[in-house]
Amino acid sequence: MELDQLQVNFDTESLWVLNIIIAFIMFGIALEIKVTDFKRLFKNPKILFTGVVSQFILLPALTFLFILLTSPAPSIALGLLLIAACPGGNISNFMSHLARGNTALSVSLTAIASILCLIMTPINLQFWASLYPPTAEILREVALDWSTMVKIIIVIIGIPLFTGMLLNYLKPKISKKISQLLKPISLLFFLAFIVVIIINNYTIFISNAHYVFILVIAHNGLAFLLGYYFSKAMGLSKKEQKTISIETGIQNAGLGLLLIFSFFEGLGGMALLATFWGLWDIISGLSISLYWNLILKTNKPTCTN
DSSP states (O other): OGGGGOBOOOOHHHHHHHHHHHHHHHHHHHTTOOHHHHHHHHTOHHHHHHHHHIIIIIHHHHHHHHHHHHOOOHHHHHHHHHHHHSOBOTTHHHHHHHTTOOHHHHHHHHHHHHHHHHHHHHHHHHHHHHHSHHHHHHHHHHTOOHHHHHHHHIIIIIHHHHHHHHHHHHOHHHHHHHHHHHHHHHHHHHHHHHHHHHHHTHHHHHHHHHHHHHHHHHHHHHHHHHHHHHHHHTTOOHHHHHHHHHHHHOBOHHHHHHHHHHHSTTBHHHHHHHHHHHHHHHHHHHHHHHHHHHHHHHHSOOOOO
């Protein structure tokens, strides 16, 4: 398909900018992570199991079935698998708080997912993409270097995560002040970066948006539903259901874009899908969080004399 041959305009300088933005986003997240966040999850193995399985096992598997049912262009299919293989997005904690979910659980799951993605993201991408012949062919053509991908994820995710947690441990007050400033700024820079990509590739995005728009909405909706109903089936509380739903539905599209431009040379369908995902999951996440917030407010019992 012609879409699979499209190349998004993206140079080496832009890749370095994206590297820095993603690193700063992870550093900002890590400034709020404490060792106690990990201890909290390990004391609740059921919640830990539910969150990890939902994100790293069930979502990639569901994505694979989604691809079999919809048969998108190979590059779009690979983009879906890559997004599903990424950890949770950087604003999931804020969304859990807005939705009146379990914010502490959200922070803990973000911490665990950020560490697990160092290994699970490359494994999931390689495993599921190799099972679908069209995406397996792309992997063969680009000769995906698994070890190099792990190294890049460690540098962009692992090092900022470690340094941020270390600063939080040594200087918690300073860490909190930096985090309050850095998180919104890094998110704005990421959104601005996506807008610049779209502007620089306006013709490509406008003429091909219809290939990914519905797929992104449907796939993102399935991810939210998966996290919610799997945690419900596991007997977790309403707050925990909302939190795991958000952690599953909000994926780190920034990391996805970084890997696409690092290993797949801005392959058309992949770049299109990840870019739209980066915008849409913010819209959908905020929408569902506001909905849950308003529903709780309207369902509160009123006092009568």
